[in-house]
Amino acid sequence: MDPIDVHLLRELEHGLPLVPAPFEEIGKGLGLSGNEVMERIRRLKEAGIIRKFRARIDQRKMGMTANALVAWKPAGSGGNVPGKQLAAFPSVTHCYERRPVPGRWEYTHYTVHHGYSRGQVLDDVRAVAEQTGFRDYTVLFSTREFKRVPNVRMRENVSGIP
Amino acid sequence: MSTPSLPDQTDLAILNALQDDLPLVSRPWKAIAERMGITETDIISRMNRLKDTGIIRAISPILESRHLGLHAATLVALHVPEERMDKIAAVISSYAEVSHNFERDHYYSLWFTLAAQNEEGIQRVLHEILQQTGIPESDVLDLPTIKKIKIDVRFSFLPAQIRENTDGPD
Numbered sequence: 001m002d003p004i005d006v007h008l009l010r011e012l013e014h015g016l017p018l019v020p021a022p023f024e025e026i027g028k029g030l031g032l033s034g035n036e037v038m039e040r041i042r043r044l045k046e047a048g049i050i051r052k053f054r055a056r057i058d059q060r061k062m063g064m065t066a067n068a069l070v071a072w073k074p075a076g077s078g079g080n081v082p083g084k085q086l087a088a089f090p091s092v093t094h095c096y097e098r099r100p101v102p103g104r105w106e107y108t109h110y111t112v113h114h115g116y117s118r119g120q121v122l123d124d125v126r127a128v129a130e131q132t133g134f135r136d137y138t139v140l141f142s143t144r145e146f147k148r149v150p151n152v153r154m155r156e157n158v159s160g161i162p
Numbered sequence: 163m164s165t166p167s168l169p170d171q172t173d174l175a176i177l178n179a180l181q182d183d184l185p186l187v188s189r190p191w192k193a194i195a196e197r198m199g200i201t202e203t204d205i206i207s208r209m210n211r212l213k214d215t216g217i218i219r220a221i222s223p224i225l226e227s228r229h230l231g232l233h234a235a236t237l238v239a240l241h242v243p244e245e246r247m248d249k250i251a252a253v254i255s256s257y258a259e260v261s262h263n264f265e266r267d268h269y270y271s272l273w274f275t276l277a278a279q280n281e282e283g284i285q286r287v288l289h290e291i292l293q294q295t296g297i298p299e300s301d302v303l304d305l306p307t308i309k310k311i312k313i314d315v316r317f318s319f320l321p322a323q324i325r326e327n328t329d330g331p332d
Contacts, residue, residue, distance in 0.1 A: 012223050035188070041186060042186055049226055054183060056222065061216055062169065093314060095311040098306060140266040140268050143265045143267050148262050152225035158231060158232070
């Protein structure tokens with residue numbers, strides 16, 4: 001990643017302009033052609049720095065207002081299996097393995113579910129529980145969102161460029 | 163199109179398509195529009211409308227944290243007394259290291275994610291937050307990330323009439 005890549009990522013963070021040739025438009029401010037911009041994006045994707053290039057959508061504005069974090073204590077096998085099982089469900093948007101707090105909070109796996117209603121989310125979660133056999137879980141519905149921004153923000157929380 | 167301000171079927175198809183990886187071609191909107199059988203002009207004007215209403219936040223790259231120097235992350239849960247929630251949540255949200263900060267329906271009522279260059283960075287911020295807010299250690303769950311197994315936010319938007327049939331009891 002060179003300084004031009006860093007500038008490019010900072011520009012792209014604002015979102016692509018909604019004009020017919022958006023990469024060309026972005027390139028103007030950086031002294032790059034549209035093709036050069038696309039080539040750099042392609043390389044950043046190959047390097048794994050850009051995971052995906054896509055729309056970020058406010059699902060609540062589309063009526064999808066229910067959101068639950070579910071903490072699981074999977075039964076049985078352990079290792080990578082429970083995480084893979086949970087992640088396989090299309091209704092699961094995120095799946096993480098986390099270190100528990102022994103004696104106070106034994107859950108090790110976390111999934112995130114979104115839906116049009118709490119009922120719909122609970123149905124999804126119950127289906128996951130039934131099909132995996134993981135019966136020990138807690139559903140944490142969100143009641144207020146105080147902050148929701150991308151994990152990685154070039155202008156805010158990326159300091160040293162590796 | 164009796165209610166042009168509400169997302170119609172074509173808008174839903176656009177929103178579903180824009181959640182896929184964007185085609186890296188000089189006219190990406192045209193490429194998506196052609197697949198859907200609409201014009202470039204139409205997709206651009208619809209995207210502008212969806213952006214104006216705040217439904218589309220941005221079409222931008224999703225970056226991989228560990229390739230950008232963020233090597234440690236955790237999820238923290240706090241038991242926060244109801245009457246102190248707004249103030250404490252505001253303190254936590256003010257940190258650049260915090261990306262998500264939600265109130266949840268549980269004894270542990272405030273849940274936030276922290277990312278930093280390393281474990282020490284995380285502990286420094288967490289310690290500062292606890293000092294500032296006066297939350298005792300016994301009301302804190304620190305749940306460091308061991309493994310990201312899936313991070314693929316993708317919403318399948320349904321037309322309102324179908325949505326009603328999939329609704330469970332609320």
